[in-house]
Amino acid sequence: MSTSFRAIGVIDYKDWLNPKEFSYEPQDLRDNDVEIKIEACGICGSDIHAANGDWGEPYAPLAVGHEIVGTVTAVGPNARFKVGDRVGVGAQCDSCKSCKRCEKGNENNCKKQVGTYMGKYEATGKPSQGGYASHVRVNSEFAFKIPESMDSNFVAPLLCGGITAFRPMMTYGVKKGTKVGINGIGGIGHMAILFAKALGAEVTAISRNDKKKELALSLGADHYISTDEEDFATKYEDSLDLLINTASSFSETAIDSVLNLLAPYGQMIFITAPPITDKLTLTPFQMLFNNISVGGSVIGSPKDIEYMLEVAAKNDIKPMIETLDINEENVKTAWERMTKGDVKFRFVLTGYDKYFGN
Ligand SMILES: NC(=O)c1ccc[n+]([C@@H]2O[C@H](COP(=O)([O-])OP(=O)(O)OC[C@H]3O[C@@H](n4cnc5c(N)ncnc54)[C@H](OP(=O)(O)O)[C@@H]3O)[C@@H](O)[C@H]2O)c1
Ligand SMILES: [Zn+2]
Ligand SMILES: [Zn+2]
Secondary structure (H helix, E strand, O other), X not given: OOOOEEEEEEOOHHHOOOOEXXXXXXXXXXXXXXXXXXXXXXXXXXXXXXXXXOXXXXXOOEOOXXXXXXXXXXXXXXXXXXXXXXXXXXXXXXXXXXXXXXXXXXXXXXXXXXXXXXXXXXXXXOEOOOOOEOEEEEEHHHXXXXXXXXOHHHHHHHHOHXXXXXXXXXXXXXXXXXXXXXXXXXXXXXXXXXHHHHOOOEEEEEEOOHHHXXXXXXXXXXEEEXXXXXXXXXXXXXXXXXEEEOOOOOOOOOXXXXXXXXXXXXXXXXXXXXXXXXXXXXXXHHHHHHOOEEEEOOOOOXXXXXXXXXXXXXXXXXXXXXEEEOOHHHHHHHHHXXXXXXXXXEEEEXXXXXXXXX
């Protein structure tokens, strides 16, 4: 068992695009915990928000990364895995397990939850560090067995992006013929297309321009709407039952126009997590005259994640990825390219053994 983990992350938020290596002393291995030697980690849009200070600057150094796959290297006496198991970890690594929300199985809404990064362990006050690192230690209830048929690099993005895309579809009860729109075709948006198609939905991809049209259709989308098309909001009105908004900025997406795409009793669900000071302007008249509702959704509970992995394995859901070996230079490149929207559609960091050794 290691007493020091190596990681790559933000040393100074003002210079966030120059990530550097650092070492940190991990949280003690508690009775329920597992220690995982990391093999792959997806780069979620949230990594960028966290690293660039969109969500504040709680501590540095900060290693982000919460789409982790690796092998268990140490276990506490009550952990639910054994050394050698291949497991995955998403955006949450602990919860209180005693509040009303946890008791109901909504651990992802626990107010005392610990994020895989940007979290704090209550008992020790230690900050959590994510998956751009040699190892990670988490409560084993927030680690998940990876189905044998799934490749580590392809399954990594599902652990945050996949469940975030899938959970609103579970809540709505998407089934054959449900008309699902996905606004923002990035990492999560493209996974949402794959899951919605697997559930039999009629899928509309919605993007700021027509650059992603061919790719979205090749992923299975039935229709494509470009929001720079004049009159798109009236031309395609009433065409959706459920609209999942994954676009990482409000300012660049015409939210009130996009709402016009919902048929009566339709729902728009935000999964986007923009800078904490961002406000959303909505017109109540638009909502009431159309009987539409607007909500939000955050990742999924451990049970939801297990179900999502089952659905993904059964339907052979494979995100479109670009792999990069982990090192300071490649993390920088990935972050720069993501900021420009230059990735189809998820970066996955690999080559951990090469960089961190054994
Ligand atoms: N709720 C949750 O539990 C949860 C979990 C994970 C992530 N998130 C959040 O979900 C959002 C999407 O994450 P992601 O991993 O899919 O990110 P991503 O790969 O960067 O995709 C974001 C998409 O947003 C659209 N967009 C709109 N305005 C933009 C702008 N100014 N700059 C760049 N893109 C813009 C783009 O789609 P088009 O080019 O098609 O318009 C882009 O592909 C992020 O805010 C992330 O923090 C939430
Ligand atoms: Zn994420
Ligand atoms: Zn709780």
